[in-house]
Ligand SMILES: Cc1cc2nc3c(=O)[nH]c(=O)nc-3n(C[C@H](O)[C@H](O)[C@H](O)COP(=O)(O)OP(=O)(O)OC[C@H]3O[C@@H](n4cnc5c(N)ncnc54)[C@H](O)[C@@H]3O)c2cc1C
Ligand SMILES: *[C@@H]1O[C@H](CO)[C@@H](O)[C@H](O)[C@H]1NC(C)=O
Ligand SMILES: *[C@@H]1O[C@H](CO)[C@@H](O)[C@H](O)[C@H]1NC(C)=O
């Protein structure tokens with residue numbers, strides 16, 4: 001039975017490879033291949049880190065944070081409007097640890113406080129976590145696994161099916177590739193998942209379907225990473241200016257000009273040079289519409305689930321009591337800012353007996369099981385500058401536990417305080433035990449044992465109570481944390497901040513629930529989708 005299954009997969013994969021080779025050679029121009037961007041030349045917008053080139057200027061849109069959501073949004077808005085993207089980090093181009101698949105994971109072991117492309121943070125739960133600090137955001141440091149969200153998720157969000165599909169395709173044509181072959185380790189993981197009963201095998205698909213599948217990746221067949229920054233050229237790059245190495249410290253508002261009783265309206269943004277300790281701040285403004293019957297420009301926060309709530313609070317939008325302890329004058333007492341922080345609890349087993357020098361490996365194969373509630377993946381990840389470990393891991397897709405985010409101080413470069421309360425709800429703990437058992441199942445599979453041979457770690461099957469203990473001690477993360485500016489509490493369904501004019505938030509912080517699958521695809525799609533809605537809305541008004 002097992003043999004038969006494996007033979008079937010091998011044959012499937014062989015056919016898939018032949019077909020994709022035929023397909024690739026048949027398509028004369030690289031742009032006709034929807035899933036392969038190799039050789040595609042990316043046009044970049046103007047980028048500078050010289051604050052004097054931007055200071056005092058004005059733009060139709062100011063996008064704070066050039067990450068998964070911010071870049072496609074900026075590109076889309078640039079088709080009609082002038083756009084400034086302010087990014088606290090450097091450009092990703094020219095960083096081999098970002099761009100090369102065989103250097104995957106190295107940014108995470110080379111962090112420092114203010115300048116490294118990955119920023120480390122430890123939640124108050126004690127779990128080590130990371131976020132991108134570079135143009136492209138966390139897509140520049142992540143594992144590159146690409147998948148669309150399920151139809152059920154799109155329905156829940158109330159999104160237009162056809163527009164969602166088009167937005168996904170726009171993103172995919174620019175940054176997503178299909179795996180041409182599986183790495184030796186990913187083939188072993190594929191066999192291990194099937195052996196552990198994560199069925200059916202769905203072959204290669206970008207859709208979020210139950211069972212075991214191969215998915216897309218932002219690494220192309222030459223092993224080069226395509227970050228969200230590559231999407232910036234997808235509109236009219238001449239309308240975009242990217243200011244690098246500049247950290248936004250707050251959004252400021254029109255007070256005097258607005259009639260009493262009117263909502264405060266965003267006027268511009270204050271920022272500092274990211275490496276400047278003098279805290280000298282600079283200002284940039286929203287363009288005034290010459291035609292007063294047209295809406296004013298907007299500031300859009302796309303700084304990710306940690307920074308977006310942090311910047312709102314620093315701007316005086318948040319729970320008033322908390323803001324007052326930092327002497328921040330309150331503009332809007334929006335109590336839900338920083339609420340509903342979530343991270344998907346994860347369990348990972350190291351299946352090699354000891355750290356070793358190997359080429360890192362990114363996930364290509366995934367197991368989606370337990371009625372979509374559990375996601376299994378595996379990577380070979382650096383643990384130091386020259387050693388790696390082999391990890392098989394699972395995450396809970398929809399945790400019930402939620403946490404909170406608060407300011408630690410007023411420095412926008414520092415991490416806020418965040419607590420996810422992993423496994424605090426009983427049902428999450430029940431699932432964690434289940435995940436531990438599933439990960440054990442894959443780890444102890446014949447495929448994994450045969451492949452690792454003597455390098456395999458000694459694993460003992462744990463009982464339920466022991467599994468619980470393991471969960472308590474060893475809960476970790478897939479880095480899919482979200483929340484803090486959720487839809488319905490902080491922003492409305494068009495991502496406008498409640499009670500404020502000209503200010504939206506659009507990124508992982510707005511998710512009330514994780515998209516189930518790895519979130520990057522959904523967040524890049526969201527930037528495109530909402531960008532189009534803004535452009536359409538303005539041309540019809
Ligand atoms: C290690 C790791 C592995 C992951 N693996 C995967 C994976 O394989 N597949 C997947 O789908 N997802 C993965 N993810 C998750 C995914 O990358 C994130 O969910 C996604 O990038 C979040 O998008 P975002 O737009 O909310 O924020 P981000 O992409 O993080 O973008 C936020 C941007 O804002 C900038 N910024 C923040 N504060 C400021 C400020 N004050 N001023 C100016 N700029 C600011 C940041 O530097 C950053 O560029 C991973 C994440 C990590 C960290
Ligand atoms: C941004 O800052 C980093 C770290 O200080 C530096 O290495 C890099 O050259 C800067 N980038 C630009 C475009 O100035
Ligand atoms: C201002 O915009 C409105 C609505 O688009 C348009 O009808 C009007 O002609 C514009 N006026 C000027 C002076 O451009």
Ligand SMILES: *[C@@H]1O[C@H](CO)[C@@H](O)[C@H](O)[C@H]1NC(C)=O
Nearest residue numbers: 323324325326327328409410
């Ligand atoms: C807030 O202001 C008060 C009075 O000016 C001062 O005593 C206090 O130290 C300030 N607190 C912070 C956190 O800056």
Ligand SMILES: *[C@@H]1O[C@H](CO)[C@@H](O)[C@H](O)[C@H]1NC(C)=O
Nearest residue numbers: 348349350470472473474475
């Ligand atoms: C799990 O946690 C324990 C206790 O903190 C630690 O000793 C052990 O190394 C951890 N195991 C893994 C696989 O991380």
